[in-house]
Amino acid sequence: MYQQVAWIVSIVLIALLAIAFFYVVKHSGREGNGAAVAAATGRWRGRLLWGVTLLSIPVVAYTLTELPYARSAIANLGTVEVQAKGYQWYWEISQTKLPVGKPIEFQVTSADVNHGFAIYGPDMKIVTQTQAMPGVVNVLRHTFEQPGTYKILCLEYCGVAHHSMMTELHVVAQ
Ligand SMILES: [Cu+2]
Known part of the structure; x- marks a missing residue:
């Protein structure tokens, strides 16, 4: 069951990465106002960094409660x-x-x-x-x-x- 969850999470993250990759490829040849683009991407980067940081707190807290993993797996299996x-x-x-x-x-x-x-x-x-x-x-x-x-x-x-x-x-x- 945990393996399936890990599998789905991996697929979702790989899909997001692929979308970002294709987005960059598609938009890479464009010319534009360098300073404006830099400011916009800077804003997004900042938001993304904070988003990922805030998201990581509950994820890390939740996954740490099962430590040590071998012991908790043993308890779960009876x-x-x-x-x-x-x-x-x-x-x-x-x-x-x-x-x-x-x-x-x-x-x-x-x-x-x-x-x-x-x-x-x-x-x-x-x-x-x-x-x-x-x-x-x-x-x-x-x-x-x-x-x-x-x-x-x-x-x-x-x-x-x-x-x-x-x-x-x-x-x-x-
Ligand atoms: Cu002996």
């Missing part, structure tokens, strides 16, 4: 936020029952060493992955298209019980 933290040697996941077809934002970090946060589908094929790092929150966005039991495995060797870092996500239809 994104589900999930905190995931890796430990030697288990995962702490804030929510393991997730809706199908809704954008999920995993905020992935680690309590100790580097881990790999990998999501595998019911067929045990990898779906998506990121690093789980101490002191850093990596954002991983994914929309599950199929319900089922997904697995989270560690993809980074992190110590003797690395292989036991496995937990399940249950993706369900709403």
Whole structure:
């Protein structure tokens, strides 16, 4: 929807620019009183400058209210936020029952060493992955298209019980 608005605004502005361009081309060969023409265009330029300046104030104010854009887009889409933290040697996941077809934002970090946060589908094929790092929150966005039991495995060797870092996500239809 926003893309369509941006598209229409662009087309209108391009059309105005084209009209101005053709106007200048059409009137360029004319002779006239140089001083009078300069005074007239000066007046118009001044008005145009003030018009654009005044118009830009509400436009800028309105568009700034959506900042930061990524965050407001997430809120509009009803994104589900999930905190995931890796430990030697288990995962702490804030929510393991997730809706199908809704954008999920995993905020992935680690309590100790580097881990790999990998999501595998019911067929045990990898779906998506990121690093789980101490002191850093990596954002991983994914929309599950199929319900089922997904697995989270560690993809980074992190110590003797690395292989036991496995937990399940249950993706369900709403
Ligand atoms: Cu590991």
